Amino acid sequence: MTVAAEGSPPLRMAGSRRSPLLQSEAVQGFALISPTFVYALILLVLPILVVIAHSFWTQNYLTIDHTFTLENYRIALTEPIYRDLLWRSLYISLTVSLLTVALAYPVAYFISFHGGRHKSLWLFLITIPFWTSYLLRVMSWKVILGYNGVLNSGLMGLGIIDEPSTALLYNSTAVIITLTHAWATFAILPIFVSLEKVDRTLVEAATDLGDGPLRSFLRVTLPLSAPGAISAALIVMIPTVGDYVTPKLVGGKDGVMIANAIQAQFGKASNWPLGAALSVTTMIIVSLMAGATVLVFRGLQRLAR
């Protein structure tokens, strides 16, 4: 009981009993993490390398031809269907990530600056919907936006429209709404963390020096919390570009995204190399877009100062 209170006893020389190599911090730490590291190597890095390799091969019915070719990339980048799907996926993921960050920022700000004693309760309330099945959440949006759905019957009940609108479901807007909802928690948390790190005395100093609330927010709080907003945008952008369930359930014909095409290549169409090339292309383009987003945000951050 009292051991901790008395403070820790002076450290003995740790290496005295065992060999210095085994005692070395680096070796111990690395040995401890290696099972998890190896797991990630085998089930993440190796598979991605295999996908990259496949993207340079071709398929003849059931056999894979291992001759190097760029044909799959030519198809992925120039065939109108894949080009359109890629553009649409990028447009949707960019819109969703910017929208999610813009909508989530004030909430994160409110919790951080005005949450008071209830900060953790607010955070918990925000995380709960995220812990319900993704599939079910997408399905609920279908229930809300559908022809006989909640929104249509509600609007008709209020006499705003006479017959159900078909404009709500099965298009890219439905996909954007659903994804913006699905990723909200992922955006709020990083922004909240960076807002928590903002030194409150700096905000006070700005106010003391004559900045109004808006100016001190724009010149102090916003630039200091930008890293959180940037990571929130990326956390939302990268996974949504490859979303499969949402476009499939609420996207209809006009909301199909690249992931649906990739899945088709590994399923019905059975052209693995093309599916692999589409995956690699998606990853590269989304990385470029993520990099561009970071640069734009940094530029804005510098402008604000």
Add this chain to the structure above:
Amino acid sequence: MTAIRRFLPGWLSSYAVLYLLFLYLPVIFLPIFSINTAATPKFPLSGVTLHWYEDLPRTPALIDATWNSLIVGVSASILSTVLGILAARSITRYRYPGRRAINGLIMAPLVLPEVIVAISMLLVMLQLGLSLSLFTVVLGHVLVCIPYSMTVLTSGFEGFDRSLEEASADLGESAFGTFRRVTLPMVAPAIISSLLVCFTISLDEFIIAFFLTGTEATLPIYIWGQLRFAAKLPGVLALGTLLLFASFLLMTTAEILRRRAARRTQNEGGLYA
């Protein structure tokens, strides 16, 4: 100016409440329409019934899917928590070159498009000649659960007072004794919390299971199959409601335990020695 400052929090708090409503809105409709007598989900409700719930236990495919999900969930949560413990302990306690890079790699599945993660694993498994089964689903789920397990465990392990372990060793306890009587009781809540989080994720995970399973369906795959039939919707909503409450219970317990773990290691560490 002071008027704005007084006005702003009011504005912000109503916005925050509205946002919370937006987050909960879709979730609330599941239980509401699951007790509706009509098969189409629209207002006003045509009547209240528990009929859809009563049908659930009489569906053999659903029972099978539930078992499969439980098997996958339990295996995946144990495996990912064990791997998570090793990694989180290494990250929080040791300093070594490449530590951040390795951590980044382990956390990567969190931000990669799931479809791409799933098809890459599928390719490798087919190349290795593994036949697709619940086992391959477990392998995939472990990969996506580890980042969450790491997050929970690192917050539990951080601030862990090393002097407690050293004291125990000095007082003559063996390495294993120290682990069992000092380390374990302090980090146990974080470990249980990680198990619950991983179980919940595995229970709800669809994409990876969809690609990596053979003929056995997990619950989300069963639901996916049912979604094609409009008439089956109320049954799916009833099942969804039950899953919702299960996830809610598991996550609340996990959160309470995680906080207790963080408190133990950070503020009151000495008390539990």
